[in-house]
Amino acid sequence: MRRVLLRLTGVLDYFARLGLEARFHLDLDDLAARHRALLRRVHPDRYALAPPAERGRALDEAVALNDALRTLSDPLLRLESLLALRSAPAPAPAVEALAGDAAFRMELVELEQAFDELDQVDGREERDRIAREVALRYEHGLAALGARVDAGAAGLDEAVEAARLRRLRELLLRWNRSAA
């Protein structure tokens, strides 16, 4: 089945929703605790018997809180949210710029080929090694880009780097699935 990445739209300030400063480096325990404290007030179970309008408002609040937690708990989605908030170039120019990055595209193709050519059983160790390397690169890339964004950078370079990281992550996801 063919898959495209239609970009999920809507710039929402999830940081503000949880009363947090918009930064990449976050205390995840603090994030979870804030979410919980806010959710408790608007929880669907507390409004299950409320009049429809009131129930609807509480539901919207609860959805926004859960969406905020889900997005901000994920480092890449957190970075993308930050870039969107800082009005970094919209995804389309970033994706175009990335498309012009022939070296990166070539590298991805080579990585995929190297992985696919290895046998599921005999080549397993080598496959794991390649996947580990890409995973490390993804992690390091996230940390480095996060630091840059926290230092105030949010231009086309940052948007392109985020798009690169997304491609690496999709590759890792595909490999994970084929291993399962």
Added chain:
Amino acid sequence: MTIVGIDLGTTTSLVAAVRDGGPQVLAALPSAVAWLGDGTARTGDEALLGEAVLGVKRHLADPAEPGLPGPVEAAAEILRALRERAQAALGEPVGQAVLAVPAHFHPGQRQALREAARQAGLEVVRMPSDPVAAALAYAHEAPLQGTFAVFDLGGGTFDLSLLRVDGDMIDVLATLGDDRLGGDDLDRALVAALAHDAGAVVDLAPALVRARAAREALSLRLDADVDLPLAGGGRLRRRVTRGQLDHIVAPALQRCLAMCRRALAHARLRPAEIEAVVMSGGATRSPTVQRFVGALFEQRPRAAIDPTRVVALGAAAHGAMLAQGGPLLVNDALSRAIGLEVGEGVVVPLLPRGSTLPASAHVAVPAGVALHLVHGEDEFPRRFATFEASGEVRVLLDADGVARVTVGGEAVALRWPHAAEAGRDTVLMAPIPRDDA
């Protein structure tokens, strides 16, 4: 007014309510419906006297045939019967219910169940997943804290859920299930083993009933006599010990345990970190099953509350909690990923499996393409609803895992396969495949 708890089961349905401080089962009936020529329906034991429709639950979201009562109508008849019996037992009108749903039900099946309840005159105030309901039944007796597993082995389905109670909230951490694995497989394994040893061909349907009886007898005793009818007449009589049964059903139970290990790995938990294992579903009454589960989780599983009733009792307990505003607030999670199919075969992932409910996602959609909501992982998403829209589409899954779609704040009508567009004034019998009868 009392909020009743309902477990619409594949074979048996129950209604319960909290009375005198504790949840009690008010009524139980076989999940069977028979349509009569005059358009009325008989349910439960009365339905079984004639040509009954069984296994309704498995077909809830199947496409409906215009003009015929389908699984939703059949489910509505069962829910109506439960509601009437609950009213008789409580001596008051019943209009609100907490309806437990299998954790693996997709949004289309959940919607179908809600629609069936509406037809039965019941407002569904909440639809907790079965494992959450089972945990709430225990929580009603004594406060829970920590991480729990719910091992739910029904007649035809298996689900393993990991839940965490933290203060006043209960979260679903992971759910894995197999809707092709259940207690029936244990009966099949027993019949197959006995027939193979004797080199005989059994008459399968009645043999399975006998095998179940033997399996249940072995819950109480160390050996039991099995008497299987043979295909060409005659009988196959054997004495089976509990040790032999353990050996015979081991492969089927190993499949359950493999799934438990995967769920633990998903949640990054070791068996020893599980506070308690709650048993749910008729097959878990068996000491054999309890021993297998106990060995994996390194503890004695909890079956103090009857596993065949624990879901209905927990749904009733949830109803009482909603009325009181606590003590526990339930955060369920998506058991499958949700996506949007834009045009043919192009799927935009919206919400990953495990997303805490309620949740939403936005996506910009071009005009003039077919839009289908899909569920499932990876390469094989399945459609469960269809709609028309363009622009900024928002897909929202409510606290019960039922989907709704809005564009610019306006609700978009969803078409469900189970809701036929034609009227349903002609009432005829709609036979449903009796694969799990």
